[in-house]
Amino acid sequence: MSGRVIGRISVRDVNLCVGCQCCMFACSRRFGDAGLGRSAIHVGSAGGVERGFIVYVCRGCPDPPCMKVCPTDALVKRPHGGVILERSRCIGCGSCVEACTLRAIFWDREKNKPIICVHCGICVSHCPYGVLKIEPTMVDER
């Protein structure tokens, strides 16, 4: 069988999160930038840091709500869950952001386009506490 392994990110245990946001900085750094302008993952407090944190990240839905509302078909179904953004088709309407139940689609204000998680796992490798995990799945390419 020919195929390739792709991953899907998920939150392993949010109680381990200390709110350091290293995952967010790592995600932004994929493009060689510093800061947080391009992060596809977000960590906020659950109503004050004393109550712990919430990790907002794409869980790679098998039947993604964001995809269904895109008026220009810019979001294409990704094998084994989630979506891929076809940037040239995107008109920046923001419907996908509204549609995401998990509030896991963010906005690139400079480019006026959504920031869509590609499940690359760079956030996982920068989480020192094992909050996140990446599950490898085999994609059959026959």
Add this chain to the structure above:
Amino acid sequence: MIDGDPLSRVLYIDLTSRDFWVEDKTELFEKYLGGSGVASNLLLQESPIGVDPLSPENPIIITVGPLCGVFPLASKAVAMFKSPLTGNLGESHAGGRSAVAIRLAGYGAIVVRGASNIPVYLSIQGERVYFRDASAIWGMGSSYTVGRVIREREPGSGLRSIMRIGRAGERLISYACVITETYRHFGRLGLGAVFGSKRLKAIMIAGDRRLKVKDPKSYREAYREIFESVTKSPSMKKYHELGTSMNVNVLNESKSLPTRNLLKTSFEGGEEISGENFAANYLGRRVACSHCPVSCIHLAALREPYTSDPYFYKTSMISYDYELIYALGSMLEVSDPRSLLRLLDEVEIQGLDAISTGVTLAWATEAQEKGLVSENEVGMRLRWGDVENYLEAIRMIVKQPNDFYKALARGVEYASTIYGGKDFALAYGGNEMPGYHTGPACHLGFITGARHSHLDSAGYSIDQRTYTSKIEQPIEETVNQLFEEESWRQILSSLVICYFARGNYTPDFIAKALTILGYNLNQEELRRLGGEILKLKNRFKFREGFKIENLRIPRRILETETPHGRLDEDKLRRGIKLYYSKILE
């Protein structure tokens, strides 16, 4: 610096005219990097000579640096102002999300001028500053609630900092702090009172900008290097595991833990309030500042029953650190961890600096024991270890119902001027003493440090090193080491690097990181700049009336033995003279 880096933008906010504008200060940030370096310059410019710290003319300056938002552990914001506690240089650093929020909102510094006629809080979102009516939250009993209200009303969860004061700041307690993200503080030297004097309840700032770097490839490599270093190095283990409270047992065992207003240097109850015991029985959660994988912030979970109704409990999350345990624990001989947590919580609720509060209460207890103040004035009998009375006394300091509490609200230097007891009033340059009685170097550092803080030159580490290796080094050598350390720390605080990472951010790495941000400074130039910034800070101090001959050495520190034996006043005086000859060079 890199063209277009928003670091050079200084946001000016005038509370009197309710106006704001941005000025570009590229040259200033090119030359002085950011943080302490830039803030010292702005303070000298902004603050009129001899300004009353609680007048509208006293500016609040908050700065960040180029590495912030770019590399981990460069997440400290530096505040400068004239201190209402010492009447001189006010400088305080805070973590939380403060620095990253300011940097990613697109600013290198915020300067707040003037005073509002009604209570306000500021909401800074991108290019706009909103002046919000804070009348409804002014006078609110708990600083926790203030944070909660603003959190609900303002946008930017996870990307914002809410820097606010409690009632202590409103009521101008000289050592009121500014709280950020509930558990981090601009703790020392009374920034909270300066906020209060301006009727400024809080500053909310949010940001998530993208920052450019010069060469993405070398940026990624340098990032990997420092990230590996801070997550794997043994030097970070202490902060990562037990946190700073690890020091309690270390200092107690070496007889250098100030106890009972430094009548003693070890505490029988030390083990009870040690980092080990807190971790084993109370640690409820660990949290981190933005962009810091270390997570040194330790929160204890305190479960308390309500006496009014059975089966009702509240669980409070209370932050603990070494200095707090020293000031409100061993100094007051409070050995029950639960009681100590209640004291820490009260200080947080009111928005006070924990070190100054504890040292002030310790002085008050001894002053009452010695009959310098009457039970009538104090309104109770303060006793070592008596937590209920200490809790009440903290509230009284904030309420200031009579002259005695009005005096306590101004710190031990002032209170002992009125009531006597100077010999055991533990303050340097008007700032209450931190928790080390390790030997001559720590005290020389408190006396000569620009902020009179243990963070200026960390003399305790010199003492600990020389004690372990049984060296009695000449005072000249100690002075050199303190001066070198305080100078170098100006570079760290100009780049807003957390001092906990001082071993990871080597001069070599800093020079490399700065290249990525478009600076061109070698190690030698960095060291020279550090010395220059330290001299600038001292220039402000001398301008504002600081005199070397007025530096008071509390008698108590000479009477109570250190691990290096009794301290010799002449030797300390010689050290002071030598230190300032370097500063004034």
